[in-house]
Amino acid sequence: MREELVAQLDLWHEEDEFQEIVDAIMEIPAEERDYVLTNHLGRALNNLERYGEALEQFMSVEEEGEEDPLWHYRVGFCNYYLKQYDKAVSEFEITDRLDPEDEDTLEFLELSRRKAAKKAAREAAADAAAKKPSGPKPLPKFDSANFWDDSEEALEDYVSAPLTDDIIASVEEELVFKLPAFYTAMMKQHNGGIPHSTKYLLGNEAAAAGKDHIIISGIRGIGRDKKYSLCGELGSWSVIENWGYPEFGVVICDAPSAGQGVVMLDYRSGGNDGEPEVVYVDQENNRKVTYLAKNFETFIRGLVKEDTV
Structure with missing residues (x-):
């Protein structure tokens, strides 16, 4: 029975029927869902752009996913689209360590690093601006x-x-x-x-x-x-x-x-x-x-x- 369900979930994923996946798995009580089903649910929620809900599902099986590069990649994916770029960098770095040179991982790792740097620069600029006296500073003797x-x-x-x-x-x-x-x-x-x-x-x-x-x-x-x-x-x-x-x-x-x-x-x-x-x-x-x-x-x-x- 479970094998048939997993096969159906894979088929729905190939056909972009992500809501069908969510509906089917949500009918199963949470305590009866194993690691595989929970990951299917999180992946479908990611594809529906429900990143916060997806992250909750993945984190519920965090211990089992510790050495799984695909779990870390999906958690990084959630964090990236939740604009938690530092966390995304950390997850994609672990993914790269567990599964080196995967092109998708490297692409998201680079994007996350750039976004994290921009966010840090923006926050630093905002802090600096808050500390500066208000009002524009005139140009010194410039024509x-x-x-x-x-x-x-x-x-x-x-x-x-x-x-x-x-x-x-x-x-x-x-x-x-x-x-x-x-x-x-x-x-x-x-x-x-x-x-x-x-x-x-x-x-x-x-x-x-x-x-x-x-x-x-x-x-x-x-x-x-x-x-x-x-x-x-x-x-x-x-x-x-x-x-x-x-x-x-x-x-x-x-x-x-x-x-x-x-x-x-x-x-x-x-x-x-x-x-x-x-x-x-x-x-x-x-x-x-x-x-x-x-x-x-x-x-x-x-x-x-x-x-x-």
Whole structure:
């Protein structure tokens, strides 16, 4: 009798008849359900997106599932969709240990780690914001009015909608990095664009190697609405993933002069919530990283006109 029921449950699963599985098993008293039936019930509830109920079922047979990679995978699946990403990471790591190199496990493990990092960054940013005095901090002696060249190209591809704190928080969550205070204050005045001064002089070491400056195309605004916004069509993650740039920070400018490259905020020294340095990454020179400035403000104030020598 039990074998026939399990066979029917498998058939319903193949036919996506998940509610039939739930109804059939729920007719059996809980104390009479064994490990196999409970796992069938939890799997069906997962497929019905009833993740909380599914997790309750799986946890009722936790002791029996301790060495079962499939049980840990399904518990991780529940936690992932319940947005309990740290717990999901733990379960998928156990699954990988018990059943190494399973593609589905590795995919969910990577997704869970990224979601957990984003959630931690968002919570840290919220804590930091709560500790800061209210009110925007003005830019120190910065002539924003004469900095930007509002050409047709700039307005079309770079200048994003007026910036709000909600947009900043949303973009920082997606990027998994806290943006520099000078950057956000600057973008609140003018959210991205092409500056009049686009040249940045490199140090003596870079000059000795045959490249004494870079020219930037523009500065990415904070948002998603324009092609070159930080999270736009050609935003930071898109450039990093499509061109193989390092994942240690945020792409803020393209620098196509003398070979393709980008200007990035480099968070390696201060962590995702720290003050990043600014570097140039030369795509055509095996993605060589060249130090530009100790912070974003220093980089912006170091931009000069293209005819400057």
